[in-house]
Amino acid sequence: MTQTATGTTSSIPQKMRASVLTGVRALSIEQVPTPPTASDEVLVEVSAVGVCGSDTHYYRHGRIGDFVVTSPLILGHELSGRLVAVGDEVPESRIGERVAIEPQKNCRRCRECRAGHYNLCPNMEFYATPPIDGAFAQYCVIRTEFAHRVPDSMSDEAAALLEPLSVAVTTMRKAGVSPGSSILIAGAGPIGIMCAQTARAFGAAEIIVTDLVAERRERALRYGATRVLDPRETDIATAGLDVNAFVDASGSPHAVMSGIKAVRPAGTAVLVGLGSSEMTLPVEHIQNLEISVTGIFRYTDTWPAAIHLVASGLVDLDSLVTGRFDLERADEALESDQDPSSLKSVVYPNGVSNADH
Ligand SMILES: [Zn+2]
Numbered sequence: 407m408t409q410t411a412t413g414t415t416s417s418i419p420q421k422m423r424a425s426v427l428t429g430v431r432a433l434s435i436e437q438v439p440t441p442p443t444a445s446d447e448v449l450v451e452v453s454a455v456g457v458c459g460s461d462t463h464y465y466r467h468g469r470i471g472d473f474v475v476t477s478p479l480i481l482g483h484e485l486s487g488r489l490v491a492v493g494d495e496v497p498e499s500r501i502g503e504r505v506a507i508e509p510q511k512n513c514r515r516c517r518e519c520r521a522g523h524y525n526l527c528p529n530m531e532f533y534a535t536p537p538i539d540g541a542f543a544q545y546c547v548i549r550t551e552f553a554h555r556v557p558d559s560m561s562d563e564a565a566a567l568l569e570p571l572s573v574a575v576t577t578m579r580k581a582g583v584s585p586g587s588s589i590l591i592a593g594a595g596p597i598g599i600m601c602a603q604t605a606r607a608f609g610a611a612e613i614i615v616t617d618l619v620a621e622r623r624e625r626a627l628r629y630g631a632t633r634v635l636d637p638r639e640t641d642i643a644t645a646g647l648d649v650n651a652f653v654d655a656s657g658s659p660h661a662v663m664s665g666i667k668a669v670r671p672a673g674t675a676v677l678v679g680l681g682s683s684e685m686t687l688p689v690e691h692i693q694n695l696e697i698s699v700t701g702i703f704r705y706t707d708t709w710p711a712a713i714h715l716v717a718s719g720l721v722d723l724d725s726l727v728t729g730r731f732d733l734e735r736a737d738e739a740l741e742s743d744q745d746p747s748s749l750k751s752v753v754y755p756n757g758v759s760n761a762d763h
C-alpha cells in the first residue's frame with residue numbers, strides 16, 4: 407500500500423470529518439485520518455450518500471446477522487463524489503471526474519472471482535460492513551475500476567442511488583424479465599419502487615405491486631406499477647395472477663409464501679427483502695410447477711446498465727429523495743424511515759449547501 411504522491415494530494419488534508427458509529431444509536435463527529443490511496447485506488451471527495459436499510463439496522467441493533475459491529479464504524483455505502491487524487495497506477499487524467507462508487511473490493515483471486523461472480527467473493531471488503539468503513543465521511547478510497555464515471559447530466563443524488571438501483575438491476579436479471587413479462591413485486595419501499603421502474607425499463611408488460619400502506623401503493627403507480635394490490639384485501643396466492651416472476655422486496659414470510667404461489671409454471675421467484683432468516687416455503691408448488699427460487703447478494707457488473715437507465719431517463723432516481731441531511735444530522739437521516747412518507751434520505755458529508763441537486 408503506497409500513499410500516492412500524484413495529482414492534487416497536497417491540497418488534501420491529513421484528517422477528515424466523519425460520522426462514526428460508536429455504539430447502538432450513538433454517532434459522533436470525529437476527525438479521523440484521511441484514508442491512504444493505494445497504487446490501484448482513487449481518492450474520492452464524497453458528495454452524496456444514500457441511507458440504506460442496512461445502515462439503519464447497524465445503527466439500531468449494532469449487527470446484521472453474523473456481521474457484528476465490534477469497533478467504531480463509519481456507515482454509508484451508496485455514494486457519489488468527485489475524484490481528487492489517484493494512486494501510482496491510475497492515469498492522472500481521471501482527476502476531476504464525477505463518479506458513482508461501487509462500494510466493494512473483491513480479492514480477484516478466489517474461485518468465485520475467477521468464475522465471474524465477484525459479489526460472492528469470500529474475501530470481500532464491503533463499505534460499512536464491519537470492520538470496513540463506509541462513506542459518512544469527507545473522503546473515501548476505492549479501486550479505480552469501481553469508481554464509475556457518470557455524465558454531467560446526472561445529479562450527485564442519482565449517482566449515489568445507482569447502488570440500490572444495482573440491486574434492482576441484479577434482481578431483474580435473476581428474474582429473467584424481458585419484453586412482455588409479467589412480474590409481481592411485494593413491498594413498495596425504495597427497492598420495490600426501483601424494481602418496478604427497472605421492470606418497466608426491461609420491457610415488462612404487467613407490473614403488479616403489493617403493499618400494506620395505501621400511500622406506498624399510490625406511489626408505486628407513479629413508478630411503473632400497472633396495478634397495485636392490498637394483500638389484506640386480495641389473497642395474492644389465489645387471485646390468479648399467474649406471473650412469470652415474483653420479487654419479494656418486503657421480507658415478510660406471508661408475502662413470500664403467497665407470492666411464490668402466484669408464479670406460473672417454470673417461473674422464477676427472487677427473494678431480496680431482509681426479514682426472517684428462515685421461513686416456510688410452498689414446496690409442493692415449487693416442485694410441481696418447477697419454480698426457480700433464488701436470492702441475490704449485492705451485484706456484479708451492474709453500474710454500466712444502471713448509469714444507462716438513469717442517463718436515458720428510463721429510471722428516475724432524483725424524485726425518490728425525500729430528505730437531505732448534513733453529516734451532523736446523520737442520526738436523523740438514519741431514523742427517517744419511521745415516517746411513512748419518507749422514501750430515501752441522503753447525507754452530504756461535505757455539506758448540503760455544497761451539493762448540486
Ligand atoms: Zn444499500
Ligand SMILES: [Zn+2]
Nearest residue numbers: 513516519527
Ligand atoms: Zn475473490
